Amino acid sequence: MATEYGQGYGLKGGSGFRGEGVEERRHRLPAALRAPIEARSWRELGYLMLSLPVSIMTFTFAVTMVALGAGLLITFLGIPVLAAALAGCRGLGALERARARGLLGLDVAAPEPLRVRRQGAMAWMGAMLKSGASWRHLLYAVLHFPWAVFAFAVAVNFWAYGWALLTYPLWFWLFPMYGGQGGLQLYGDETHRIYLDNPFEITVTASVGLLLTLATPWIVRALTTVDRLMVHGLLGPSRLATRVVELESDRGVVIDTAAADLRRIERDLHDGAQARLVALAMDLGLAKEKLAEDPEAAARMVGEAHGEVKTALQELRDLARGIHPAVLTDRGLDAALSAVASRCTVPVQVEVDLPGRPAPAIEGIAYFTVSELLQNVSKHSRATRAYVDVWRVENRLMLQVVDNGVGGADGSAGSGLAGLAERLDAVDGILVIDSPVAGPTRVTAELPWRE
Template identity: 85%
Template sequence: MATEYGQGYGLGSGSGFPGHTGERHHRLPAGLRAPFEARSWREFGYVLVGLPVGILLFTYAVTMVSLGAGLLVTFLGVPVLAAALAGCRGFGAMERARARALLGLRVSEPEPLRLKKQGAMGWMGAVLKSGASWRSLLYAVLQFPWSVFSFVVAVNVWAFGWAMLTYPLWFWVFPMYAGQDGLQLYGDQTHRVYLDNPFEIAVTALVGLLFTLATPWLVRALTTVDRVMVHGLLGPSRLATRVVELESDRGVVVDTAAADLRRIERDLHDGAQARLVNLAMDLGLAKEKLKEDPRAAAVMVDEAHGEVKTALQELRDLARGIHPAVLTDRGLDAALSSVASRCTVPVRVEVDLAERPASAIEGIAYFTVSELLQNVSKH
């Protein structure tokens, strides 16, 4: 058996170790570099710390929830249960901090409590109705068995790998103190196999090296489950995240609408309104001179007629800025061509669309191009 193992791993050891010792650390492949990286040791530390933390969380959650459930027949049940859930939320914050420090996982805080009433009753009701509180309780229950499994697997694989890797350094303990030739690989009443000759010792060290190299990746796979649990149970829910996004989008829409209203008000005040005021004054003067100097009055009426045309054009431009009729009736190509025809610099319009987009998309494209062409004309 020892000979078969030696033939199987002898070629690998001959080609692997020179590369391992000859290259510098930063040039090593990720598989050889992983056991010495700080990230691997942080993840291993996360698994080690996870066991006592899991015991603490599970003990607290089961004890407090059981006590609160048992006291629900009295007035003390609800406060105890609310305190249990609040404590689980606090432990959830601690777990997010631990994941951030050791795993580099940044998870946002869950949605805050929504107090509908002030006082202790309002707080207890908010805690009991909060989905984040119950998710924190679920995390406390699930994290314990997973932390036990992760701890056992990670520690055993890590210890086995390093023990076998360093076997050439301590195999002498067996003949000196244990009364046997080496580490016993197999044994029954009639036959025993020991790892005692140099070839078998070298193969044992090579097997330990393989386990040592595989341990960081195994631990990383184990902590992936922890990442999923922390992110899914201790972070904000999808609904809460969506609500925050909608509130942000609503704020953007409100700000945009307010800016558009201010722009329309400014354009009316500076453009059409000013021209209409001048038009009223000109018509008043023309009315006064109509009997005294009909020729001068006719000239003033003619100028007022020109002002009316200009004011109408400005109102059309303003209405076009709100939503042009040509965009609704004829589409983006005709609307952009109309904008380009009024630009002071030569503009060529090319619109290549397989089908007409949604009206909102057309509006965004139209106003973007209009704003760009206006800036070109001004500057």
């Protein structure tokens, strides 16, 4: 494997697994106090403010076009009008995804493209009307309008009243000077009027404003959570389409991996056993020619050829073990991993606790995953001890390899661990790397249990 240990990984300012090694920015104020002045809070408020005009536009367009198209369905014109309505909703959905990305930090992928099987306007309109993503965009345009009105009203009132009451001590003098009254009127009838005009009442008013101001960012955040769910659920790709894309990607990874393995086997055979067998045939041919005139030389050549045969057989055994070891098929993961651990350059403790055997394909992937990780330990970790644990949790096969080496394992793209993660992902597996600088390194793999 090409994974490097202890070379800049996890240092301050560097990249690491789940952000390890990056110094978190410390704030002097707690989150509750700094929320009203944070940029995130103002971006979320801006999102809710823009939602009202945008939702009015999308709602008006969607309802008008759908009503027009439905009314014209008695003629042929209704079909292109409905298709245009759905296409417009998809375009407005792209605007909404961009707005959510810029203001909410929500990165939602575009939905699956239209599957137009033939060229022409009729094929395009048919694909548009059959597209589930298009109808979800229309549903978003209809449902988002009432929610945007409610969220706009709540956000504006809380922000306005909170900041107005909080800053009341700064501007209450406007009432007696220009309004001819003592201050904000709390109650009034024909005989009584109560104004917030003395220092105590002004202080209480500012305190209530402070509470509203501190609570408003969290209320706005709760409101935008609903927007996040709507954008993600209605404007993004469906779960089925996402799964299809994942399976297509995994299929490509499997094909590439299989092709790379075939090339490796061909290269090993050509450069190793095949070359030795060719040389062996030549040596035996020379020995046959010398057998009559120089038996002793022929015997030496036969002895050398015998040694070459042993070497070629060992290379073929190693190659066969690399394809699929016989001990794995015959005796399972426990014996196979113990054999791999015995060839590691550091002492390895293996513990396998499985109630049965998974599917042969999963068993093979688990074997080669542990084998590559132990090779990594031997070559790069500078460890003195390693541990391998294998167990089952519900319908998942868990593998964990731990060493006490220098750490700093790099799981970024292009490394050996990244390639291993791609192989696991092809079968719905997961690879988690925890390797701080100075160690220890802990690599956990999770595979589906398929019997």
